[in-house]
Structures are given as structure tokens and as C-alpha cells.
Amino acid sequence: KAGVTQTPRYLIKTRGQQVTLSCSPISGHRSVSWYQQTPGQGLQFLFEYFSETQRNKGNFPGRFSGRQFSNSRSEMNVSTLELGDSALYLCASSAGTGVTEAFFGQGTRLTVV
Amino acid sequence: KQEVTQIPAALSVPEGENLVLNCSFTDSAIYNLQWFRQDPGKGLTSLLLIQSSQREQTSGRLNASLDKSSGRSTLYIAASQPGDSATYLCAVPNAGGTSYGKLTFGQGTILTVHP
Numbered sequence: 001k002a003g004v005t006q007t008p009r010y011l012i013k014t015r016g017q018q019v020t021l022s023c024s025p026i027s028g029h030r031s032v033s034w035y036q037q038t039p040g041q042g043l044q045f046l047f048e049y050f051s052e053t054q055r056n057k058g059n060f061p062g063r064f065s066g067r068q069f070s071n072s073r074s075e076m077n078v079s080t081l082e083l084g085d086s087a088l089y090l091c092a093s094s095a096g097t098g099v100t101e102a103f104f105g106q107g108t109r110l111t112v113v
Numbered sequence: 114k115q116e117v118t119q120i121p122a123a124l125s126v127p128e129g130e131n132l133v134l135n136c137s138f139t140d141s142a143i144y145n146l147q148w149f150r151q152d153p154g155k156g157l158t159s160l161l162l163i164q165s166s167q168r169e170q171t172s173g174r175l176n177a178s179l180d181k182s183s184g185r186s187t188l189y190i191a192a193s194q195p196g197d198s199a200t201y202l203c204a205v206p207n208a209g210g211t212s213y214g215k216l217t218f219g220q221g222t223i224l225t226v227h228p
Contacts, residue, residue, distance in 0.1 A: 004156075006156075031214045032214075033214040033215065033216070035216075042218060042219075042220050042221070043202070043204075043216075043218040045215050045216065045217070048214035048215055055214060056207075056214055056215040058215070088154070090156055090157065092157075092214070092216070094214060096214060099144050099145050099162075099164045099165075101147065101159055101162045102147060102159065102204075102214075102216060103159055104149070104156040104157040104158070104159075105156050106155060106156040107154075107155070107156045109154070
């Protein structure tokens with residue numbers, strides 16, 4: 001069974017630009033969560049989508065947004081990029097109900113220059 | 114607000130040693146606790162999931178225990194190998210409501226096993 005797929009793996013963007021990251025969850029999983037990982041802050045929760053609805057949201061500015069499609073694939077968008085947005089962005093896939101194990105993708109390494 | 118702490122922050126051991134990684138959390142109303150491994154620049158690999166009703170889980174040389182009342186979990190690695198070198202993270206979903214998909218992570222323990 002295929003794992004969690006994130007694309008692209010690497011991105012270099014300029015300050016002020018916007019970027020879209022994609023995450024395809026494990027087949028049958030309805031929950032996709034996004035995390036930002038930086039050396040200083042560790043892993044921080046961005047938001048979670050379940051059945052196309054945002055179910056949980058972390059403490060990030062409105063420049064960070066997401067959506068989920070009917071096939072459970074999710075996209076995350078960051079507008080007006082700042083240097084501090086450089087990070088490894090990880091998505092996690094889970095069934096989303098009951099006691100559920102989270103499975104992570106390999107991440108997208110975003111560098112803002 | 115849930116807070117997760119991992120001790121030690123880093124650990125360096127010779128091959129063959131048995132070792133224990135510690136994780137503590139402030140809010141004991143959790144559904145489960147999950148241990149992950151992360152290699153440099155890579156994603157997270159799930160190692161073990163312990164449900165709140167369980168005391169421990171085992172997978173190969175790994176054994177994780179959970180004491181909800183004291184807010185603690187330990188990951189025991191038997192007969193460590195150089196291939197075990199990685200960062201180990203524990204995470205808990207926030208308690209209450211539908212917070213299954215929101216994990217709070219510790220800062221991790223960086224493990225180095227040298228030959």
C-alpha cells in the first residue's frame with residue numbers, strides 16, 4: 001500500500017512570492033495534517049483537514065492556508081513568503097476517527113531567499 | 114495547553130547498549146501516544162503507537178511504555194546498533210473534542226550509536 005506522498009520535495013522561492021505544496025494521503029485516510037519543522041521551533045502544527053473541512057488550526061498567520069479535495073488530497077498555500085518561512089513542511093495522514101496512527105510523508109524543503 | 118518534554122536532548126552510546134528515552138506530557142487526558150524516528154532531512158517514521166488504555170507496546174527491539182497518570186512514556190531500545198542513530202520524537206494528540214489530527218511533539222532526542 002502506497003505511503004504518504006508530498007510534492008515537490010524541494011523548492012526555492014523569493015521573498016514575496018507564494019507557494020503551493022501538495023500531499024496525497026494513504027488510500028482510505030480522510031485526515032491530513034500539516035506541520036512546519038524548523039531547527040529553532042521544532043515541529044509545529046499548522047492545520048488539519050478532515051473530509052474537506054478544516055477541523056483544527058494552529059497558531060500561524062493567515063498567509064498560511066490549505067484545502068482538501070474530495071479524494072482527500074490536500075494542498076497548503078503560503079502567500080507573501082518571508083525568510084522565516086524557510087522550513088521542512090510535513091504532512092501526516094490518518095484515518096481521523098478514534099485512536100488513529102499518523103503516517104508522515106518525506107516532506108517538502110522550502111527555502112526562501 | 115499540552116506540553117511535551119523529552120529527556121535527554123542528545124545521547125551518544127556505544128553499539129550494543131540498551132537505552133531508555135523519556136517523554137513527559139502535561140495533560141494526561143490523551144487518546145494515545147506515538148513514537149517516531151526521523152533521519153536527517155527526512156520525514157517521520159512511526160515506530161509505536163500506544164493507546165491510552167495500554168501500558169506498553171513492543172516492536173522488535175523497541176518497547177514503549179505509557180503511564181498516563183504520571184504523564185510519562187519511555188522508549189526502550191535493546192542492543193542498539195549504528196543504524197538506530199536518528200532523532201526520536203514522541204507526540205500526543207490534544208485531548209478533547211475532535212483533536213485527533215493535532216499532534217503536539219517533544220523537541221526530540223538525538224541518538225548517536227557508534228561502532
